[in-house]
Amino acid sequence: MKIQELQNEYDFKTKSKPVLKLKGLNKENIEKISKAKNEPDWMKRLRLQAFKIFKSKPLPKWSVANLKELNFNSFDYYLKPEDQPSITWSEVPKEIKKTFEKLGIPQAERNVLGGVVAQYESESVYNNLRKELSEKGVIFVDTDTAVQKYPELIKKYFMKCVPINDSKFSALHASVWSGGAFIYVPENTSVKLPLQSYFRMNTEREGQFEHTIIIADKGSKVHFIEGCSAPKYTTASLHSAVVEIYVKENASVRYTTVQNWSKNVYNLNTKRAIVEKNGFMEWVGGSIGSKVSMLYPASVLVGENAKASHLTITLASKNTVKEGGAKVIHNAPNTSSKIISKSISVGGEAAYRGIVRINKGAKNAFSSVRCDSLVIGNNSKAETFPHIEVFEKDSTVSHEAKIGKIRDDELFYLQTRGLNEKEATSLAVLGFLDSVMKEIPLEYALELNKLVELEIQGM
């Protein structure tokens, strides 16, 4: 395999000039963002209020990642690409189209997707939904469009699952957010093909703050896939998204995300779902790229019998810190949750951080947590920080954590068959991931395979 070729596949830069670029974090720029989007006054006020909260909040201190190097004023907070969302692929500006074609869009759409929103820098550039879905009343647009077209839904759901004052980053996000996907699935409607968003950062020192909202109304079903990538730059970029998911009674939502940001990106997201009676929320996350990741999708189980399943796959390569995990709050009887975390450190630092809380009254609640970490080489680190808080006696919680290495006799056996140490290591690592690999969409599983091999070859 040609390693250089593989690296180049993800590392391409597109030469397109933004028509508006706002550098630095201040009130004026926030007002300019709002104005550029022609937003209603209430949204502008919300942004400014959030900015005040941002300034008053300290940086989170509990992470193993060092965030002190983050200079908030060094980023471009808004980059408007050449054009407005296009309805047809042919209308997408040439340079941007090239970028997405390299990433496999819209080929993927033609084959297996129900709809696509593609975001380039701060704004969505392409948006398409299959006709039969829009006829059923399914909404799938970028979130800026939703502010204009569905203000009542936005007012009801925007920053309600993740409150603005949740953390410094949720407040930052609310003040400078741009783009993202907005999905509404009407009652008893099943969206069979997944809906997908692609987020691409292309500029150095960029901040990307997309806001995604999924509302799955009673008895509905939807699968949303999100893919992220960025070319390599030496200076830091910041990605701080918010994802809010509302799983109503008897509804089920599967949210899959694979981020392959380049190694200069701080990936600090807040993702949360509120799950009502008999609802099912499924999170599948692959965190491969980025310099620092802090990502703990949360499920708040508010209705009886609500369920959540969290799967996180983390790869911490050299000079990167990946903190991943899950947060589940059981607030009603017979709720259940399952958390599986698989992390691999190849020269980096991987940590699982999670909270399971069973509140009083959540009778017969059940939660199981399993963390498997694999450490490769001598400069790798793996840690586990599980927090379990149980306030209801009548409940079951289990936690299992394993940190291991690939055994010498495994490597030796593979080597006696002619595989060199690195080939043998990659094979054993992929074996470690095998049981969860089938949960990831095929194209991302292949990408993850390639990246694991790439990281190990580069050790």
Place this chain on the structure above:
Amino acid sequence: MLELKNVSVSIKNKVLLENISMKIKKGEIHFLMGPNGSGKSSLAMAIAGKKEYLLKGEVILENEKINNLPPDERARKGLFIGFQNPVEIPGVNYETFLNKISKKPVEKTILKIIKNRSLNEGFSGGEKKKLEIAQMTLLNPKIAILDEPDSGLDVDSIKKISTIISKQSKNTGFLIITHYDKLLKFLKPDFTHVIINGKIKTGGYELAKKIQEKGFKGFD
């Protein structure tokens, strides 16, 4: 051809074997016998290049000294080791593994057995051993060292692997570690080596027959 010249093997400063010399040519079948714990498997592992074994002397494969090479290079030069206890590697798909190591397409009969299974995981002892032989034929080595290929196998299976070994010996020289006389029924060794108290004694087929009848008494 594989040649061992004055090979000694030690582990953690403990000498296990001393002054072992032998030559194994293409087409030859050598048996390596000896009581439990006499160091037969250690010799196989040391020749394969397992780190914890310190090997002194020379291991020469086709005129090239290989005892300072990593295990995978030894393998690529044509050395095969059939493990006494094949290592289980969870999650590593057997078929993917075979396709990675083999130059030839994997036979359908093998594919049927390993379909959707992990490398050596959950197979019976006998199945694992038969799959080691299958790997050997895929790799078509110059020299194959098989560590107790007959243990865990029923008579029919021993007969089967003996036929495969005989056929393969057209291309390959064999060193077969064995305890049991069962293999002797189906395979006739050209040479027999006996390790006792860290030393080696070499003879022909008759030596193997003698051990079969009388055991290791009278060798020390």
